[in-house]
Amino acid sequence: MKKSKQFWVFAVLAIAIYAAIQFMISGGFLNNFYSNTLIFMGINIMLAVSLHLVIGITGQFSLGHAGFLAVGAYVSAILTMKLDLPFIAAILIAGIAAALAGLVVGIPSLRLRGDYLAIATLGFAEIIRIIFLNIDYVGGAAGMQVTHLTTWTYTFICLFVTILVIVNFTNSRHGRACIAVRENEIAADAMGINTTYYKVLAFAIGSFFAGVAGALYAHNFYIIQPANFGFLKSIDILIYVVLGGLGSLSGAIVATILLTIVSTFLQDFPETRMIIYSLVLIIVMLYRPKGLMGKMEFTDYLKMWMKPKGGSQHEQ
Amino acid sequence: GCSQDDKDGASGSKDSDEIKIGVNLELSGAVASYGTSEADGIQLAVDEINDDGGIDGKKIKLVKIDNKSDAAEATNAAIKLTTQENVVAIIGAATSGATVAQAQIANDNKTPLISPSGTSPTVTVNEKGEVNEFVFRTSFIDPFQGTVAANFAANDLGVKNVAIFSDNASDYSKGLAASFKEDFEKAGGKVVAEESYVAKDSDFRSTLTRIKSAKPEFIFIPGYYEEVGLIVKQAREMGIDVPLMGADGWDSPTLMDLAGADALNNTFTTNHYSSDDPDGAVKAFNDKFNEEYGKSPDAFNALGYDTVYLLKDAIERAGSVDSTKIKDALAETDGLDLVTGNYSVDENHHPIKSATILEYKDGEQVFNTKVNP
Amino acid sequence: MLSVQDLNVYYGSIHALKGVSLEVNEGEIVTLIGANGAGKSTLLKTLSGLLKPKEGSIHYLGNPINGKPAQSIVKMGVSQVPEGRRVFADMTVEENIELGAYLRKDKAEIDKDLKKVYSIFPRLYERRKQTAGTLSGGEQQMLAMGRAIMARPKLLLLDEPSMGLAPLMVKTIFETVKDISEAGTTILLVEQNAHIALSIADRGYVIETGRVILSGTAAELQASEEVKNAYLGGH
Amino acid sequence: MSSEVLLDVQSAGIQFGGLKAVSGFNLKINKGELVGLIGPNGAGKTTSFNLLTGVYVPTEGEIFFDGKKINGLPPFKITRLGMSRTFQNIRLFDELSVLDNVKVAYHTHAKDSVMSSVFRMPSYFKSEHEMETKALEFLKIFELDKYKDETAKNLPYGKQRRLEIARALAANPHLLLLDEPAAGMNPFETKELMDLIAFIRKQFGLTILLIEHDMNLVMGICERIYVLDHGVLLAEGSPEEIRNNPKVIEAYLGEEVV
Amino acid sequence: MEWIQQLVNGISLGSIYALIALGYTMVYGIIKLINFAHGEIFMIGAFIGYISISGWGLGFFPALLLSMAVCALLGVLIERIAYKRLRNATRIAALITAIGVSLLIQNGVIYFRGAQPAAYPQVFENKSFNFLGAQISTQAILILSVSVVLMLVLQFIVHKTKIGKAMRAVSYDAEAAKLMGINVDNTISATFAIGSALAGAAGVIFGIYYTKIDPLMGVIPGLKAFVAAVLGGIGIIPGAVAGGLVLGVVETVVSALGFSLWRDAAAFIILILILIFKPSGIFGKNTREKV
């Protein structure tokens, strides 16, 4: 079938990218700085893509993604540092713990709409952060030192799985149900869709991958502190999703890559860095209010390109 | 770290007539005020040194990176400084957390890292108790000031029942509170109230009300002047008139403005130095800073400034810009006179500095006692 | 009174009006009929200044008004009852009606008109303290009409005023339209219900995919085979 | 009219604040009937639809569908029992394609689980295929198949109405509720719609309840008509009876009627 | 006695939140924009007051008025430059721009003056008097009364004046508002002007009450004001004050019980509980979309 061919193209392309980069890292062509930037980028993409499922696909305005990142980071750190579990197990359990946290947060709050939901999720994320702040077992404000275990390979595999699962989910009847909830909740309900179930499901899946990202995050930056997971972190993730184009997974990826590059590049201008960064944000939004890619995906462009007179085709 | 063996060979900057020093500070984000203050102090010192002909004829070139008060960014910045910029050493970060985030990188890349104000013991000694070979600090560690304050309260002020009001978001503050408590209880005193606040709060009245009803004779407030100024002011407004005491985090001319001279009467701090110390170096620094920035320096300015001189001394003694030699020289620093006091380093890379106890009297910081480690 | 020449309007790349020209004389009721998506609403929105035409001119009382902001066109006496009612959902019925008179300053006259609106639509009076969003579809349509009447327009643009109304109410609305017209207001009426529209109109235009394809007096159009087949349901 | 009762509303009602929007509403529909619901604006017609479909929970009375009590059930459960509707103000999934709009409605009849779609197991492809063919079938009936890839919100109004009906049909209902399906259509289009309603009713063996103000349509195709006024039932009967009912004429139709 | 004192503490903290939330909810209610830059306008307001009092020696009232005027202007400027183009874009897009503006102002101020705090000069003597054993400061009373008075004024403007009705009309349907002859651009500018002037006033009063101002001072109060506005019901002016007071009292009570570290968490738990039982805030009408 056509869809499965698409999958294989995607898979081969992904493996090629992975191999090329891995080769450059082990061959010493990419120094530590670049490989670390790539890892950072990968983690950010996972965060953006998982939030995209919640906001872009299901239309639930969550401002609490950093909370699930925190759960993943802390749980995985406890597992590797205190319980000496292998990293892979820590990654998985971190995802599951974050998904559970997603359920706990989602079930009461997803009945709220719009900004009320935003503030409730923000509140939950802050509560999560404050809980970690007050647990001495994980170091309180001083945080927890974590061994560096994240590698490009781990990052890539997790990223690949994240994208694959979310793309496949989106392009299924379940994903369509989520989009229907986004487009018109009342009509979705009237069409027999259990809107609460799908909202919570999307939220839990999104949280799961945020948790996985958290595990990679914790094991990449040597230390985790509650201060790293404040609401500004949630906003950073939100920016990726919106800047790329709400509803476009490709957009979320492109925006994350671009912003990470911009941010890295701006390190050379420490005093004006945030000024330029904020100007970039404002200008992009002013000139591309629908985000860099609007609702388009790479595959849409590909189709348009292969079928020049194909008009407006929309997949998903 | 397999690609790091080119460290000594290919790093072009090391043979040039410049010494590249990385600066990895909180220039934006939540604690930008600490980072920017230190950056000012650092810049002043570097300008001075360069105007004087540099270190062994080589000019210092700073490579500044803003870590946005975020540990992840700090890690990233440290990697950039070590692997891209090939700096000789890194100064930063202002907070312990962001410094710890770089410690491993400094060790792996054999680049000395000096935190001007990372006071937590874990900055230089990791959780397993091993010393981070390449990591140093300019400031005291927390326990030392806590001990000094506890002894001062118990012996000099002779109080028995005290309260502690610390900043839960800061490991600095928590560390001080813990060591104060331990030593004060050892000295036979009693802690009748232990309360916390969170940095960036502005209203402390409800907790102060609680403290007041515990009737302490003395309150230890280890925190940064931004909050302490408000705490002192609000405490006095609420009729709490017992002696208050803090540590070097209090040191800033702004504290006086925030709290008001009256409120600050009957308060004490431990500090590295006294800015009205007649000692020439301190006065010269004060004047120069005033001239350059149009304001009086605070502790962060001074620590940033001193960090550059600490490094300069090590490079001169190492006689080379080889990182390992600089590290060795840093570890042997002994009796170096800095603005923030006479500095030596112990085997845990903790500084051995004398502390001064200052008292605020009608808007003036007055020298009270000097305590040697 | 209103003269439109060669109007071209786009939505992005969609060419919605392709060279539309029409005239409305003082005191007339002119109706626009046309299938769904023909561009009728687009035309009315352009006349009110909500859309900017790419080409062409609109003259109202001899003055060019194309490109002017909506509020200055309203000030000149052009008022519109928009498609889909567009009432201010969270404001009360009364507040909605009062907003119709936003640009007027004559308090006494406003009160009089308010009473008049309530007498035309007693249902609105019953519901005057209710928020407009909870009104039934028909009630909202009445409200939108009432709101437009409050502006005392010289030219009233009506976009499908009978949509969703009960038969009795349709009658009331069209009687009201006639009354308003007799009181001296010129009317441009967009309507799906071509029977009724043509029965009260003086003249009409037929629009199809952005073009005027037919025009004439109401009687002429009612008699036209083309109109009969396409818009009157074949009889 | 001796066949099975499909919908049985027993003195249902709802109150908003002080306003009794609908009260003491009794309605019985047999399997296979086509029933009209008319009444002045604000009479409570849409509200009674909302009661039936679970959008509002009745504050009084009971509703039985296919013998089951359904008041209090959430809308999606009622839909799954076999009742679907269109809305007075069109509510499409604006950004979805025409085809996907219909697929969403078929959703409840597909079987593949979340896991099977995420891991693209055979049941996923089977169910996608089934959904696609079914959806296309419905689109064809409504002559919308050539717009299948168009974004729903870009359709002209009349086509949007048709799409809404197609979507409601794809939910595979026994009872279809249509709220003013002919609103905004000209007489010609209304005529087409009447034929279409008659067709789908026969094709799918549907029972239909519709709200409409266009008397040509109501009188033309409904077998029985209920008249609501001020939230209470004013009359019930055949089109002929209703047309000549003086109370209905006074409250709703006006003197000179079709 | 301690409890009366704590209640007084809570109310005075709450009135500060209320004061900031008023302007927030105003802009929020009308434009439906979560104006993240509100906290930064508040900060600018505080700095203008500071400069005019300690730099130019102005008195309290002239400084307050000046700060309100400059902030109003700044608010309008921001709206015209950064938000106007996004009127037809999604609300989240506008939110991101607002975040951008907020970062820009914060970091712009840091760039020009550094991140260190400044201390407000003492403008008037802060006397405390004793009420049932609790210390009440005159400034706390001033803040509470200012908040309540402003609330009444705003409520009057929005519900009783023509411009207020125009604002509400614009908020529900800008296009239909145009058809009423309402100048939508000017109405929105007026909304921003009023909201920002309120932020400016709050900044000056905050400065006087708490003494410390810094470039990041707007972040937390901005967030708290947002929470207060939502708690009270988005766009509902008395709701902002009620939300602010509830927030203040909850935080204080939690601290008073000795859980000061859980203070913010408790505030959010209360928020979430309230929203669960009252999904559109304390004063929000539970209007469901009519189907």
Ligand SMILES: Nc1ncnc2c1ncn2[C@@H]1O[C@H](COP(=O)(O)OP(=O)(O)OP(=O)(O)O)[C@@H](O)[C@H]1O
């Ligand atoms: N906002 C918009 N964006 C893009 N296209 C639009 C927009 N509004 C209308 N159109 C398109 O412009 C054309 C004319 O639309 P318009 O609303 O003027 O039709 P109409 O004659 O009023 O139809 P109806 O009888 O359904 O109201 C249609 O093809 C419609 O799809």
Ligand SMILES: Nc1ncnc2c1ncn2[C@@H]1O[C@H](COP(=O)(O)OP(=O)(O)OP(=O)(O)O)[C@@H](O)[C@H]1O
């Ligand atoms: N959520 C609500 N809150 C308050 N009143 C409501 C609500 N929903 C409906 N109403 C009121 O109930 C009455 C009935 O409304 P409904 O929409 O059912 O009328 P309808 O018969 O469908 O009219 P129309 O033919 O005009 O659509 C109206 O007066 C309306 O104002």
Ligand SMILES: [Mg+2]
């Ligand atoms: Mg139209």
Ligand SMILES: [Mg+2]
């Ligand atoms: Mg209705």
